[in-house]
Amino acid sequence: MNILLTGGQILTMAGEEAEVLSTDLGIVNDRIAFIGSPPSDFRADKTVDASDTLLMPGLINAHTHVSMSLLRSYADDLPFWDWLFGRIMPVEEKIESDDAYYGAQLSILEMIRSGTTTFADMYFFMDRVAQAVEESGIRANLSRGVTFMQGDKDLDKLTEAEEFYNNWNGKADGRIRVDIAPHAPYTCPPTYLKKCSELALKLNCNIHIHLSESRKEVEDSLSEHGQSPIAHVDGLGLFESRTYGAHCVHVSDKDIALMAAKGVTAVNNPTSNLKLANGFAPVKKLLDAGVNVALGTDGPGCNNNTNMFEEINLAGLINKGITEDPTVIPAYKALQMATVNGARALGLEDETGTLETGKKADLILIDLNKAHFIPRYNLVSSMVYAAQGSDVKTVICNGRILMEDYRVLTLDEQTILKNAAASASRMTAEEENS
Numbered sequence: 001m002n003i004l005l006t007g008g009q010i011l012t013m014a015g016e017e018a019e020v021l022s023t024d025l026g027i028v029n030d031r032i033a034f035i036g037s038p039p040s041d042f043r044a045d046k047t048v049d050a051s052d053t054l055l056m057p058g059l060i061n062a063h064t065h066v067s068m069s070l071l072r073s074y075a076d077d078l079p080f081w082d083w084l085f086g087r088i089m090p091v092e093e094k095i096e097s098d099d100a101y102y103g104a105q106l107s108i109l110e111m112i113r114s115g116t117t118t119f120a121d122m123y124f125f126m127d128r129v130a131q132a133v134e135e136s137g138i139r140a141n142l143s144r145g146v147t148f149m150q151g152d153k154d155l156d157k158l159t160e161a162e163e164f165y166n167n168w169n170g171k172a173d174g175r176i177r178v179d180i181a182p183h184a185p186y187t188c189p190p191t192y193l194k195k196c197s198e199l200a201l202k203l204n205c206n207i208h209i210h211l212s213e214s215r216k217e218v219e220d221s222l223s224e225h226g227q228s229p230i231a232h233v234d235g236l237g238l239f240e241s242r243t244y245g246a247h248c249v250h251v252s253d254k255d256i257a258l259m260a261a262k263g264v265t266a267v268n269n270p271t272s273n274l275k276l277a278n279g280f281a282p283v284k285k286l287l288d289a290g291v292n293v294a295l296g297t298d299g300p301g302c303n304n305n306t307n308m309f310e311e312i313n314l315a316g317l318i319n320k321g322i323t324e325d326p327t328v329i330p331a332y333k334a335l336q337m338a339t340v341n342g343a344r345a346l347g348l349e350d351e352t353g354t355l356e357t358g359k360k361a362d363l364i365l366i367d368l369n370k371a372h373f374i375p376r377y378n379l380v381s382s383m384v385y386a387a388q389g390s391d392v393k394t395v396i397c398n399g400r401i402l403m404e405d406y407r408v409l410t411l412d413e414q415t416i417l418k419n420a421a422a423s424a425s426r427m428t429a430e431e432e433n434s
């Protein structure tokens with residue numbers, strides 16, 4: 001379908017400096033065909049009046065666990081290790097295939113409503129997450145999160161991860177990519193991590209992993225392996241594939257230099273790190289060293305939403321606070337983390353993350369007709385310090401309109417809310433009774 005968006009302002013995110021253009025944007029099938037006046041031979045099947053809106057690239061949530069929406073607000077205000085091993089993992093045992101599907105639909109609905117067009121997910125029942133992605137029209141890098149805990153006997157989960165790759169990589173019109181996801185160095189022994197490295201190389205896909213999230217993780221790694229988690233996984237060959245590591249909070253200067261040298265992305269998850277009291281990632285140091293820094297919400301169990309505008313806002317603010325320097329992470333840099341840097345993390349930099357001719361048409365329209373967008377001195381600042389996820393009016397992914405004028409077109413919103421609530425009740429009722 002050919003779509004013409006006319007009368008809006010366009011924040012391309014294409015350069016190192018902000019560029020806002022007052023012009024038209026045309027889409028042919030799944031790609032941006034032009035930014036500017038329509039060529040004389042262009043015929044629009046649909047024209048979208050974009051006046052009083054800002055067009056910008058769809059946001060990229062580079063680390064989440066979408067089905068964990070069913071655990072939203074289930075266990076809050078707890079220390080990280082009690083939260084994960086004491087509360088979350090026991091109830092995760094009760095998640096069944098349909099629950100994972102309804103939970104994924106719930107998060108995808110929330111992400112579309114708040115302007116995310118691409119997300120990176122690691123969890124289980126990933127076939128059902130992929131099904132939800134395919135049906136919704138969103139783009140995703142998906143991976144079967146693998147662990148090898150005491151009592152596990154074989155390599156079942158890795159076999160499942162490879163099967164998932166074979167079944168889903170490149171599917172849904174190319175919107176689904178499959179990566180390999182060892183959950184974390186503390187849930188995967190060294191021999192298992194090595195097997196993950198080999199599998200990623202064999203399949204030529206990315207690695208998605210949690211790295212140096214808590215202080216305890218780093219202390220345990222130093223005493224068990226004599227190395228930081230980052231040096232430890234590098235020694236096991238993980239960084240031979242493109243790797244995006246969630247959190248990277250407790251990283252030394254040596255870790256940062258290693259990440260820069262190996263092209264490892266740090267996915268900053270400010271809300272999750274604050275809520276679980278794990279600290280703050282040294283984002284300025286990482287960026288100064290040349291590390292690509294993307295942004296993620298982490299799972300809704302520890303956030304408690306998938307609204308990327310909150311992460312953008314926090315990334316902009318926290319780093320100023322902790323460095324006592326208001327010039328740190330200017331607004332445009334915070335937006336880059338949620339767009340172009342996210343695309344680079346996932347190996348999608350030639351496809352999405354900016355608005356440029358030839359790239360995939362993944363874009364959102366922000367409704368500027370709101371009190372908090374007046375006056376409009378600087379729209380980049382407004383997107384970081386004033387915008388809400390609920391300001392997203394229209395969402396296009398892969399050239400298809402997923403939400404128009406606040407109406408989600410690809411999902412049955414009320415059915416999703418009902419199914420997800422029913423799944424959550426059943427899972428947690430069983431856990432409370434057991």
Ligand SMILES: [Zn+2]
Nearest residue numbers: 210246298299
């Ligand atoms: Zn996570």
